[in-house]
Amino acid sequence: MSVGLGSYELQAQDVELELLHVQGQVYMVAGGGGNTTIMAGDEGVVVVDTKLEQASDELIALLDEHFDVPIRWIINTHVHGDHIGGNARVSQAGEFLTGGPAAIYSHIGVMVSLVTAEISVEPDALPGNTYSLPSMEFYANGEAVQLIHQPAAHTDGDSIVFFRGSNVLVAGDIFTLNNYPIIDVNNGGTVSGYLDALNNMLAIAIPNRIQQGGTYIIPGHGRITDEYELVNYRDMLTIIYERIEDAIDRGLSLDEVKAARLTRDYDPVYGSDTGFWTTEQFIEVIYNELSE
Numbered sequence: 001m002s003v004g005l006g007s008y009e010l011q012a013q014d015v016e017l018e019l020l021h022v023q024g025q026v027y028m029v030a031g032g033g034g035n036t037t038i039m040a041g042d043e044g045v046v047v048v049d050t051k052l053e054q055a056s057d058e059l060i061a062l063l064d065e066h067f068d069v070p071i072r073w074i075i076n077t078h079v080h081g082d083h084i085g086g087n088a089r090v091s092q093a094g095e096f097l098t099g100g101p102a103a104i105y106s107h108i109g110v111m112v113s114l115v116t117a118e119i120s121v122e123p124d125a126l127p128g129n130t131y132s133l134p135s136m137e138f139y140a141n142g143e144a145v146q147l148i149h150q151p152a153a154h155t156d157g158d159s160i161v162f163f164r165g166s167n168v169l170v171a172g173d174i175f176t177l178n179n180y181p182i183i184d185v186n187n188g189g190t191v192s193g194y195l196d197a198l199n200n201m202l203a204i205a206i207p208n209r210i211q212q213g214g215t216y217i218i219p220g221h222g223r224i225t226d227e228y229e230l231v232n233y234r235d236m237l238t239i240i241y242e243r244i245e246d247a248i249d250r251g252l253s254l255d256e257v258k259a260a261r262l263t264r265d266y267d268p269v270y271g272s273d274t275g276f277w278t279t280e281q282f283i284e285v286i287y288n289e290l291s292e
């Protein structure tokens with residue numbers, strides 16, 4: 001989960017993108033890295049997250065095919081390469097309202113991580129429009145677009161993005177449907193900040209009367225979801241956090257906590273023994289944070 005424009009291995013021929021209508025003017029593009037959210041109308045296209053660099057051609061071609069208007073705005077939810085890898089190419093393929101490439105927006109934390117990273121990032125990939133206040137907003141295609149900073153959650157530069165008119169909330173990686181919460185400690189992420197962010201999103205999302213639908217939520221990875229599943233995710237993190245806190249109070253070491261399998265009831269849904277984010281890593285991050 002390091003900063004980089006290609007932190008996941010993926011060959012160009014593996015890229016298969018799928019466009020799904022979510023609600024109102026908002027669509028999701030799955031595949032090729034993290035989920036991309038599209039908001040499209042008369043003025044142009046808003047692109048939230050630009051996937052892996054290797055998926056840029058396919059993403060640009062898909063937008064060209066389905067939307068008859070230029071890419072005007074790009075938003076980065078956070079710094080990881082599977083969410084911002086296409087920044088340079090996608091912005092160059094677009095045109096801002098006043099000319100030049102499409103404008104890239106993010107929290108200032110994304111910019112700081114990129115300019116201090118050990119890899120060199122091409123200038124066109126950098127978010128030129130950053131904010132350091134708790135939120136920023138602009139109007140596009142007749143609806144308000146809100147970027148709301150979530151301090152020290154998945155990273156230290158996370159924005160959730162709310163399309164108020166279409167009633168769709170973009171979570172970035174502060175909600176990954178099939179994994180335990182991914183806390184990138186090296187980029188300033190914390191479990192308590194992540195939990196706060198989940199609660200902040202719950203405060204924005206309003207379900208329909210039968211507790212399904214209403215505000216739709218687009219996670220960083222996985223399918224389109226809603227408040228009901230976000231509640232379950234928040235409850236899961238809260239419960240595991242409290243179990244580990246209790247184990248620390250009883251004097252258990254990290255190895256003893258791991259051996260106690262305190263996550264076993266959730267492991268079939270969220271757990272993993274392999275890959276870049278294992279159940280043990282998740283437990284370790286919580287243990288370390290609570291032990292400080």
Ligand SMILES: [Zn+2]
Binds near residue numbers: 078080083154173
């Ligand atoms: Zn991420």
